[in-house]
Amino acid sequence: MPVLSALALAGALCAAEAEESTAARIRPVWADEQTNALGAPSPDGRYLSFVDSAGNLALRELASGASRTLTSGAGGPAPGQFAYFSVFSRDSQQVAYAWFNEEGFYELRIVSTDGSAPRTLYRNPEAGFVQPTAFSPDGDQVLALLFRRDNVSQIALVSTIDGTARILRSLDWFYPKKIDLSPDGHFVVYDSIPAGESTARDIHVVAIDGSAFGALTDSPANDLFPLWTPDGNAVVFGSDRDGEMDAWMLQVDDGKPIGEPELVHRGLGRALPMAFTNDGRLFYGLRAGRSDVFVARFDSSSGALIGGASILASRFAGANRSPEWSPDGRSLAYLSRVGTENYGQEHRAVTVRDLASGRETVHTPRLAFIERVRWSPGGGSLLLSGGDAQGRSGLFVMELGTGETTQAVVERTGDFRGLEGDWSADGGRIFFAQRTGSNRFSIRSHSLESGRNEDLYHPPPGRAVIRSLRRARDTDRLAFVLATGPDDETQSVEVLDVGTSRSITVLRSRYGEISGVEWAADNELLLVSAESASGSSLWTVPPSGADPTLLETPWKRAGPIRVSPDGDALAFSHEETKDEVWSLEFQAAAQ
Numbered sequence: 001m002p003v004l005s006a007l008a009l010a011g012a013l014c015a016a017e018a019e020e021s022t023a024a025r026i027r028p029v030w031a032d033e034q035t036n037a038l039g040a041p042s043p044d045g046r047y048l049s050f051v052d053s054a055g056n057l058a059l060r061e062l063a064s065g066a067s068r069t070l071t072s073g074a075g076g077p078a079p080g081q082f083a084y085f086s087v088f089s090r091d092s093q094q095v096a097y098a099w100f101n102e103e104g105f106y107e108l109r110i111v112s113t114d115g116s117a118p119r120t121l122y123r124n125p126e127a128g129f130v131q132p133t134a135f136s137p138d139g140d141q142v143l144a145l146l147f148r149r150d151n152v153s154q155i156a157l158v159s160t161i162d163g164t165a166r167i168l169r170s171l172d173w174f175y176p177k178k179i180d181l182s183p184d185g186h187f188v189v190y191d192s193i194p195a196g197e198s199t200a201r202d203i204h205v206v207a208i209d210g211s212a213f214g215a216l217t218d219s220p221a222n223d224l225f226p227l228w229t230p231d232g233n234a235v236v237f238g239s240d241r242d243g244e245m246d247a248w249m250l251q252v253d254d255g256k257p258i259g260e261p262e263l264v265h266r267g268l269g270r271a272l273p274m275a276f277t278n279d280g281r282l283f284y285g286l287r288a289g290r291s292d293v294f295v296a297r298f299d300s301s302s303g304a305l306i307g308g309a310s311i312l313a314s315r316f317a318g319a320n321r322s323p324e325w326s327p328d329g330r331s332l333a334y335l336s337r338v339g340t341e342n343y344g345q346e347h348r349a350v351t352v353r354d355l356a357s358g359r360e361t362v363h364t365p366r367l368a369f370i371e372r373v374r375w376s377p378g379g380g381s382l383l384l385s386g387g388d389a390q391g392r393s394g395l396f397v398m399e400l401g402t403g404e405t406t407q408a409v410v411e412r413t414g415d416f417r418g419l420e421g422d423w424s425a426d427g428g429r430i431f432f433a434q435r436t437g438s439n440r441f442s443i444r445s446h447s448l449e450s451g452r453n454e455d456l457y458h459p460p461p462g463r464a465v466i467r468s469l470r471r472a473r474d475t476d477r478l479a480f481v482l483a484t485g486p487d488d489e490t491q492s493v494e495v496l497d498v499g500t501s502r503s504i505t506v507l508r509s510r511y512g513e514i515s516g517v518e519w520a521a522d523n524e525l526l527l528v529s530a531e532s533a534s535g536s537s538l539w540t541v542p543p544s545g546a547d548p549t550l551l552e553t554p555w556k557r558a559g560p561i562r563v564s565p566d567g568d569a570l571a572f573s574h575e576e577t578k579d580e581v582w583s584l585e586f587q588a589a590a591q
Contacts (some may be wrong), residue, residue: 024247024265024586029283030060031580034067037285038085040275042092047113048283049095070087070095070115078102079487087142087275088113089135096121096132096142096160106130108144108158121163127154134181134275135160137211143181143188149475151393153190155179157208169206169213177201178225181208183232183435186253189216191224191237192209203237205255212255223248225273230280237261238268246272247282247584253418265584270524274581282584289577291354293334295355296561298570309572315360316351322372327379329564330355332571335370337364350382352400365398365405371417377427383408384420395421395432395446408468409446410452422471422478431456431478431498433466441466442495443478457503458497468516472523474563477543479506479526481514491526493517495543506545512537516560521567529560 004296019234030048039049043092045062052058054076056069071083086097093113098106101123108122108130121142122130130149136143140161146154153175170348171192179190188208191201201224203216215555217223221241228235239261241248247265251258277283297306308350312332313318319337326333336351348370350363363382370386380400387393394411395418398404408430411419421432430446430468441464443457461467476498484490491514493507507514512532519526526541528548538561539548561572 009578024282024584026265027583027585029581029583030065031061031578032151035579035581037272037287037579037581038083040087041277041283042088042113043090043276043278044394045277045279045281046092049086049088049097051083051086057083057086057095057111059095068115070111070113071097071099079489080104080260085131085133087132087134089139090137091139094135096135096144098132098162099456108132108142110160121160122158122165123163124165126150136181137183137185143179145175145179147175155190155206167338168210168240178227180227182228183230187212187252189226189228189235189252191226203235205252207255214255216250216252217255217261219305225271227273227276227282230276230278236264236273236282238271238273242266245269264586270580280586282586284584286582287577287584288580289575291337291575291577292318293320293323293332293571293573295323295332295569295571297568308446311357312353314353315362319352321573321575323562323573324373325562325564325571326352326375326493327377327565329566329569333373333375333382334573335373338362338364350384350398361397363400363403365396366401367396367405369416369418372420374422376423377425381427383421383423383430385421386415387418393418395419395430397448408448409590420467420469422469423478425471425474431469431471431476433469433480440464443469443480443530443561445498456498456501464494468514468560470517470519472519472543473521475523477523479517479519479543481517481538493526495526504545506543507539507541508546509525518561518563520563521565525560527563 004279017089031526036050038051041048048062050058056076057071058067058069063487081102082100084098086095088095094110096110099109101107104116105125105128107120109120111118126148127146128149131145132142141157141159144156144158146156153171154167156167158165168188176190176192178187181188187205189205192204193201198223200217200220203226205216206213215420219241221239223237224236226235226398234249236247236249238245239248241474242472245268246263247268248261249264250261272285274283293312294309296309316336320334323332323334331352331354333350333352335348338349350373352361367386367388370384372385374383382398384396384398392407392410393416396405397408397411409432419432419434421430428448433441433443436442440514442455444457445454463484465483466480478496481492482492482496491509492505495506496503503581512530514528515531516529517526526543528539528541538551541548561570563570
């Protein structure tokens, strides 16, 4: 059954249940290869803003399904630039949107719905990320989230007249998932982490004149994605207080909660609420699909899978990614999506699976986000890339025996994904790639004993991005991808010998974007994954720089693979997801 048909069936069943036990029902709005949830419906219900495949800000007419761009033609924006989140004015005549500019940060722009009069409202390189969320009733201000480079998030009102920004709240590392301005323009509602060690969110409210501030909910559950109803008398939000992500409504008067939240719809799934229309429909994005870890026997000389790939029957089936072999080859560690709020910055745990018994041990380090994991050479620790609840990002070491997690490398101005890193062969150092400028990276070494950092490699002058850092087995040779050029269009695979500080280029990619690098068990070959318009490919590349060989693999997939220590098996994750847009229709609004 196609994904859309299955979801439509599920929606029909949910709607039938909703008539008996909830106050709303859901309807599909849009689901094809162009769909994304980066925009919002116009208040009059005519349009949906979105980002097209070229990176333009675009409008989709909901009645006809026709689309048109607002920011550029079919060729798309200039290389490296693109539109992001957007929101309509209350009269449906203008759109405020985030734009990733030529200098590598987001700015706030505004444009009329006919595509005329585009202009920049707010541009500040210290606020690297900007997300517009609502217009004031008179259209003179845009409510926006500013996420500064020092990891402080701010709720701000930006003038549409002169671009000045007035800060309402500063919230440190845990930026709100959603902020919204009441229809009368007096109150802002948002979700945030309370003080202390909890990572569960509550709903908060602040008056724009500073006269009031407080919590609307106080629950051990995750309460998030708040939006004001069109009449301003209530806030609708998502919560997992009943075990899954459901829609709830709380009556609010003069910024204060009235009574207890009421359930309005069960089973939102991986939802990202967008905005209400004037007639009471709540539009939201839905991420459908799954991500799984696969293992297979492998012939490295031919690239053939022996017997096909098998999915791991994990307790987190459909929510696993990024597998890594233990040094003895007996276990796999991978990241598992846990919890119910999982559209964007997912809450992830580390699962370690004993391959012989199938037993899984789940570790939940106190990190806000985990991007990748690497085993220590001795197998007793894991190196985690990510960020913690105190706003520190970088690299963390988790002891498997105790679960204790400590930060090894601090990235003061990094994002929540942390740094790419790997252990040295003796486990005494950590090699990592770090940004040294707006468009520059270098490779450094961190001593776990002394805490000192040492520079190992600087790329040639100019723009240079380093990624896919991977150490060879039992030796300190590092393979990595070096991307250069204005749009990172020139890519190569480099090998750095840490002991001699010598580096060589082993592959200059003519085969598409390089998506992963892995050492074969004997360190005599590199396996390089590439993506192009014609599909995925896998190449063997000698680290000496000899010509690469295309493996005629019967399997076509994107992303890196991981080879077992004995070289006879591989593991990889495969994700198939799609974005859809749905509407939540309240029965009261339909009467």
